[in-house]
Amino acid sequence: MASHSSSKIAIYGAIGANVAIAISKFVAAFFTGSSAMLSEGIHSLVDSGNGLLILFGVHQAEKPADARYPFGRSKELYFWSLIVAILVFSVGGGMSFYEGVEHLKHPAPITDPTWNYVVLGLSLVFEGISFFLAFREFNKSRGDAGFWATLGRSKDPSVFAILMEDLAALLGLVIALGGVYFGHMLDNPYFDGGASICIGLLLVSVAIFLIYKTKGLLVGQGVEEETLDALEALARQQRGVEQVRRPLTMYLGPQDVVLALDVEFHDHLSAIEVEKTVDELQDTIRANHPEFKRIFIEAKGLSGKQRNPLAPDPTSPQI
Template sequence: MSSHASKKVIYAALVGNFLIAVTKFGAAIFTGSSAMFSEGIHSVVDTGNQGLLLFGMRQAKKPADKMHPFGYGMELYFWTFVVAILIFAVGAGISIYEGIQKTLEPHPVDNIHINYIVLGAAIIFEGFAFSVAYKEFNAARTKDNFFEEIQASKDPTIFTVLFEDTAAMLGLLVALVGIFCADYFQIPELDGIASIVIGVILALTAMLLAYEAKGLLIGEAASPDLVERVEQIAGDHPAIDGINETLTMHLGPRDILLNLSLDFRNDLPAGDLENVVSYLESTIKAEFPEIKRIFIEAQGGTEPSGSAN
């Protein structure tokens, strides 16, 4: 998926969440609804999260230097992990706290119709942001199973927004049901319980996002299809007797490090070996532009040598 598509999703979510946050807080102040206040906190956290993702994308584009010879691509993974922490600590924490307070000290929700109007508008805004994120997610899908695609994805910007928007839609529905039931049955504690449920939804979202971000941070290999094709390119060359090891790691969504350990023919002259290495590098990069760096190690029958880009 292109960087432009990722930014499109994030900007759509950022604008939508900002507008929703303003309307939710206005309704919460006017009506005294705990669930609406929790939803306002949720939207503020989401707005901040989109800002952090945009910052992470900007940092990831910084060129490599002496201190970071492989570049800054993994900055995006770090800021995705920070987003998960914020959702858990701020969004879930405040929502659960507010819900407990409202349950222990219940008070009726005033001007209930204001909440319905705001929640209805919020569902429309969130639905639009969700549709944009889901459309971009589907455009880049390579697997039929949704959760397998999430696990295989190396671009956290799309699935982060998708997770947030899904949690937001669920939270809005919970708030709507909680406020309605609190008013209809005259049980104001239900408004607080709805806030707690929203907090639990946010906590589960944060844990799932943190799990995915952790895998990217500690280093994930490229897709099996890419590795298989690279080994096929190397194995088909007549100068190579075998492949000892293929190591890959994503340094960013579109930045892969490749290390190949190859068994070259024993009678291959050193000059020819260099030509073969150059051919493999150019051929692999031509087919997979996301492979930015290739290290080739020669083993078996010749003195070890290496080539790096």
């Protein structure tokens, strides 16, 4: 819950910044006729809506389990993040690209870029603050890993989606600034339209990345290989354990993972000893990997005959 509360700060910051920036960009585009500025206004408006959708997803994911949703609703966050990615692709990227092409077909020179420079400068400041909040939250789970490695490993759309949108926003502002500056300096309106197309392509690229990430999580992505190896090692360290099959895992949410273990014990162990060992194994796994909220262990003897299938212990979320 604390993780969700801290990630909400980055979402609130992104929404507040994007609303203010979108209004100022549309005003500047109205007075100057800049295509790149209009695209940036669309970009910020889409980002504002996306932040609200992710915030809604976080809220829905926090709802407790019930009879209709026995495993809770953590995956709602992934669903709404997929909707966000589709909006970035279609509305943000598509409209920016279309606006750029139209401006190339019907170029209009920028008469006075002062409004554009003021708005873009303020936007860089606000987007920088928003990016800092998202990056600070992103760094909490980063450790010693590199930026791209951590981004690929992250399973929290409320962090990586906001971070990528803010990064795209900063790059888009730089592109828009270049289009306005060179278009006015060289008296060539094609720079402005070209900048709008580049912003569209940038948004499409970010959207494809987000779609790829959220699709895997929605379908049923499991934990990384090194975590599976660690789980196997923990299981083999328990007394009486002879064989452990490869663990089965699935992300329900960023900090809500299901684990299924198939463990074979020595035949000389009694049912009580097996049950005690299973309880110890569950406690050990939770101590080392608290993201496993639901642990299911099937205990068997060496003969392969099921001896004592066990559901999660009483500390697990119950329906």
